[in-house]
Amino acid sequence: MMLLMASKIRSVANSLSADDVEGFLAEILKARRIYVMGAGRSGLVAKGFAMRLMHLGLQSYVVGETITPALQKGDLIIVFSGSGKTKTVADIAETGKEIGAHIGLITSNADSRIGKIADCKVIIETQRDDVRDDAAEFEIRQMLGDHKSFAPLGTLFETASMIFSDAVISRLMEITKTDESALKNRHANIE
Template sequence: MSGCGDVKMNMRTMTDEISRRIEEISDDEISSFTSSILTARRIYVAGAGRSGLIARAFAMRLMHIGLESYVVGETVTPAMEPGDAVVVFSGTGETNSMVDIAESTKALGGTLCLITSHRGSSIGKLADYIVEIPSEPPEDREWPNTFEVRQLTGGYKSLFQPLAAIGTFFETAAMIFSDALIADLMDIRKCGIEEVMKRLSNIQ
């Protein structure tokens, strides 16, 4: 049976890889993405599977710092209009449901932002702003673009095994990126922790 040493070794592997890849993220992409968030009238977020959980966490933090944010697909999410931004979290940029959301965003005149590992993906070709979290390139074959199929066939790619098949690298790095962005937005907006605390849910 594996011991805690194996878990800690996996943690070190993951953090080492993410730390190395942080340096490869474009400063210009981060700057443009940040500006798009600050200038958007409202911000909608979307993602499938674990990427969807990260998207929800990002929407919550945006609300905490005083920005108007919504999760695509929720019953209380209002109609999107020009001037609004949609942020899609998608490692492959090929998930069918996310491609549909991206196409709808562009058709409705919204700004499309993408956090991904593949800028040349279907969503990447539509996006106005991209933050690419580098990963190894896909094999020379088409990935199935149905989320469930890619989960079962290991259609996610990252730099370490056995975690590659479940997309761990992208999702963990995307979570760190989104939290780091929130910290930066707090500084830009002069939003202190006291202001954030006032917006925390108090009816749970």
Template sequence: MAKLQYPLILDELKTTLSNVKDEDVENFEQAVKDAKHIFVAGKGRSGFVANGFTMRLNQLEQPAFIIGGITTPSIHEGDLFIVISGSGSTEHLRLLAEKAKGEGAKVALITTQPDSKIG
């Protein structure tokens, strides 16, 4: 049986969270509260996180949609598009973010690379 990696995982989480600024969390929280509709996207493992986060937002009575869903409406001004991307450089997500901004929606990026193409 492989050695448990919990200490490594906890250290990585601790390191990641130590780099999150309180102001960024507060701004993100306010953007979620203010949004008419919330749209979420990610690819790969980030896509799994995006799906779970979208479900949780709906459980909290925030109207949220996963990009690409068959019942996902169009994005408009006053909406929020949340991109979840570890690298912050997934081309498809970058194009979606540009489209959302072009429609007047706010865009938030959850990433470990804030200076990336999407960032």
């Protein structure tokens, strides 16, 4: 299963638009402050990305945390949402857009509610076929050797998004000429 997932993630990486990625990097580099968010497991990926942005020396915050400051015009909100239409996340993105923030979206659905207002998007192609009964269809697919949906409930999107966000940090390190020792100096030391 790990090899199947690795193969799919390689395919996702090969499908990324270089122009979209460059636009995403440009938004990050010009932002004064960066806010990240997502729901569920996508939210966990977002939190990890916020941490790495902070390690890089950028002002980053997680939407919804108690110490997150008020959003201002020109700030950047980065949304991790496979569907691009999770209601709570879409509502917040729309509010941020009204305030004057730029919206960056990591998604599988470019034409989604959030996709329509995003200033930049990176499309992580992991859309799965509609399935009525995951459990039953999973067993049938396993017996037939059909592994199209071998990873449940968006797992490939979240995993690919995490790998993508780590690759973004590596690229930002190159662009800003920041070495790993600078990141280590910002790493938690009271754990």
